[in-house]
Amino acid sequence: MSILTIRLPDTKHERLKAFARTRGVSVNKLVEELTTVALVQADTENRYRLRKARGNPAVGLRLLDKLDGKAAAC
Numbered sequence: 001m002s003i004l005t006i007r008l009p010d011t012k013h014e015r016l017k018a019f020a021r022t023r024g025v026s027v028n029k030l031v032e033e034l035t036t037v038a039l040v041q042a043d044t045e046n047r048y049r050l051r052k053a054r055g056n057p058a059v060g061l062r063l064l065d066k067l068d069g070k071a072a073a074c
Helices: 010-023 027-053 057-073
Strands: none
Touching: 010 027, 027 057
């Protein structure tokens, strides 16, 4: 496992802490969850672009529907 240090304005840090509390998780876990969502979105967009380049937009649109479902679950 890696350690990542980030710099945030104090106000943003306080908002993240409050958001984590409302979800019942640590700030670390919240950031881990948010990065997972961002990576899934990027992967899905890349797959969509590849499918689109191959001339099959229907498959790409199905992938975007899956992304919407995963984002709603978070």
